[in-house]
Amino acid sequence: MSQKLRLGVIGAGLKAAEYAESWARMPEIEFVALADTSETSRKRLIDVCTAAGAPEPKGFADYRDLLTKCRDELDIIYVSTPHASHAEQATAVAEAGLDLFLEKPMVTTVAEAERLIAAQKKSGVTIVTAFQGGLSPLVLDTRKRALSGEFGELIAISGMIWESWSSNYEGHWKQRPEISGGGFMFDTGAHMMNTVCLLANSDFDSVSAYMNNHGKKVDIATAVSARLKNGALVTLTAAGEGPPGCASYITFFYSKAIVRIDAWGGWREISVGRTSEPREEAEILGNPMKNFLAIRAGTMENSGSVEMGLRFARLWDAIKESAAADGTPVRIAG
Structure with a gap:
């Protein structure tokens, strides 16, 4: 065999x-x-x-x-x-x-x-x-240190992501809502949402959101204001049209530190007090199967578990519901 x-x-x-x-x-x-x-x-x-x-x-x-x-x-x-x-x-x-x-x-x-x-x-x-962010060593190390209390209490999160996505995927299945499930926020923006869900160490409590399709059948720009069940406040901005390229910046404000990281775990900056550590960089994973095998073998945390997927889905459902109601806040049960 x-x-x-x-x-x-x-x-x-x-x-x-x-x-x-x-x-x-x-x-x-x-x-x-x-x-x-x-x-x-x-x-x-x-x-x-x-x-x-x-x-x-x-x-x-x-x-x-x-x-x-x-x-x-x-x-x-x-x-x-x-x-x-x-x-x-x-x-x-x-x-x-x-x-x-x-x-x-x-x-x-x-x-x-x-x-x-x-x-x-x-x-x-x-x-x-x-x-990729959920499997990134920089994201996983940030999660471990945050859970240990090293950074103190989580106060707020500010995230943004942008890409020339509207023009890049013109005519692509990603812009067909019946099979894509959403637009830019649910595609490239999903990386930002997932990294936030993973590092927040809390479910979302309340979400208010706006979307603009800019003439497409799916959302191109999305703005979110939210509160976590642990009390921290969150703002997320996704812009799916702009100059060529793609980038993200997520800032986690803790009582003892500020952590800046991108959605894919390619870089990280940590400031403690008045001291800023040098930017750390890591190659964005090109072969995630190795990580999957490590998780399967029990030698690595499953940061992409179904439970984390449920946290993400609750956030996404609330964003859609609030945006459809012109920003009316949506409380998340569970």
């Missing part, structure tokens, strides 16, 4: 093909099967695997066929499909008893998150959402 972990992929798009170039060469991984509705995408991912010297994986047009016909040949599944498909596919994977590495965001609504959590609890599988 092979000692390698047997991998199936649902969604053979560009992200999966990018990762496969390194995954197919990992000694811990064996590509077994993939599923995608596009024959072109399936062929591209198969070619990536064989070019790396790996055996040709089986291809399916329907992910349900992959799970039915290859269930006993698989250990883990990577899902990389449009956002609105995540809940159905992730829940099916969990119900099949397979560990899951899921592209961000986990799901699109609280109801979907709760169904996935129920499936995960019943099967006992490992589920990790693939946010």
Whole structure:
């Protein structure tokens, strides 16, 4: 019997093909099967695997066929499909008893998150959402130090993220609300929301939000004002149009320190009293499968757990509800 972990992929798009170039060469991984509705995408991912010297994986047009016909040949599944498909596919994977590495965001609504959590609890599988920030050593170190009390009490959070997203993704599925689940705030902005949810160490209590679609079918600009259940105040701004490029800045104001970090965990600055430490930089993860395997083995904290995904989903549902009511505050239960 092979000692390698047997991998199936649902969604053979560009992200999966990018990762496969390194995954197919990992000694811990064996590509077994993939599923995608596009024959072109399936062929591209198969070619990536064989070019790396790996055996040709089986291809399916329907992910349900992959799970039915290859269930006993698989250990883990990577899902990389449009956002609105995540809940159905992730829940099916969990119900099949397979560990899951899921592209961000986990799901699109609280109801979907709760169904996935129920499936995960019943099967006992490992589920990790693939946010680079959640797997970044700088973000994880910040979380550890904040939880230890080193920075003191969390007072406030200010976050912003911007990208020339509106023009970059003109005509792309990301701007089709029926499959994207949202616009810029739910796509690139999801990195900011997730890093805030992870480092805040608290659920949200109340949210007020505004959105502007700037002529698109999805939100391009979003402004959020919120309060955490631990009392800290939060402001988040997402601007999905502007000069070419993409960047984020998140500032955590504590009673003993100020921590500045970007949404992906690429850099961090810490100020304690009047002393500012030099900026620390870390390479944004190019192969998150190594982190997934460490979480699966129990040697790394699961910062992309279904419980964290539920916190994120509660925030996102509240943002949508408040924005639809022209900024009326929304209280979050739970």
